[in-house]
Amino acid sequence: MKTLLNSLAEPTRWNIVELLKKGPLAVGEIAEALGLRQPQVSKHLKVLSEAGIVAVHPIANRRVYQLNPEPFQELQEWAESYRHLSEERFDRLDDYLMKVEKRGEEEK
Structure with a gap:
């Protein structure tokens, strides 16, 4: 629980979760929507993934993220x-x- 709350406490990660509520998105789509560079978004997605908040699905050369409902x-x-x-x-x-x-x- 603490990991979940700590992960969501950071505003950029919160914004990513809010975007993913609407459905799965590729890293590039998240970066564009938030006006961030892809490496920044990837760093935040790694934290969210390690906390079990998001799941990643490789599709061709893209990595598509979606929310994991369990947390x-x-x-x-x-x-x-x-x-x-x-x-x-x-x-x-x-x-x-x-x-x-x-x-x-x-x-x-």
């Missing part, structure tokens, strides 16, 4: 494990707002 499923499961914290806070907020509303009605 994102793990991230979603991890985030879900904290959902109860926000639900408890919303429940307390709801209780507070109901008390405020009740006080307002009593003052009328």
Whole structure:
């Protein structure tokens, strides 16, 4: 999980992942879309690949990258494990707002 989050924390890698959400792309297509040189993009793709975030498929002389869904499923499961914290806070907020509303009605 930590590797996934560290990999996505870098803005260029985040932008690459955002591009790949739309579908597989070759290194050159990613470089062009982001206005970067191909070696820069390849370096970031290597980090994403080592983290298991992307998979590479050689097609002729091109290397096409696509997102690997498993790390994102793990991230979603991890985030879900904290959902109860926000639900408890919303429940307390709801209780507070109901008390405020009740006080307002009593003052009328």
